[in-house]
Amino acid sequence: MLLGFKTELHPTNQQKTLLAKHAGVARHAYNWGLWLTRNILNHNQHNPDSKLKFPTAIDLQKLLVAMVKPKNCWYYEVSIGCAELCFEVFIRSLEALF
Template sequence: MLLGFKTELYPNNKQKTLLAKHAGVARHAYNWGLWLTKNILNHNFNNPSGKLKFPTAIDLHKLLVAMVKPNNYWYYEVSIGCASICFEVFIRWLEALL
């Protein structure tokens, strides 16, 4: 038997700001992973002999830390977990497509 509970949140202004920042980082990380994957697909389509492998969630996270975080200081204002979970969801979505 499944039970469901409805919960309402009443965040204060500081919590609303943190929620918005986490959502923004997750959105940016997801879109960045999508952009990178589209570039890999285009490369593999144009170069059948030199195909690149698709990155895993761990690979995406390592690339994000190396390439994106130094240029975007606001990534350091939130928990890194939101980007990591975002990549896991993205990889599951990508595997469902392929």
């Protein structure tokens, strides 16, 4: 009976660099999304008359492209799917929290 597979990666130095870049972009995008949503929640708490819409994963991606990517050119060195997946996971975690 086969219970599972063990997989071991042996990346080259170039592949290690790419893996680190993808991890860095995912970390930065997640932290940026967390910062933005915390600011929106604080604004909505202190200003109940003028509440801001809570962003979806697509909204976060559009804002990232408009606000963050022009300032951080290293975002273009990795796949765009890295940040997209990060925001999907981020929104799912927020939905589980609330």
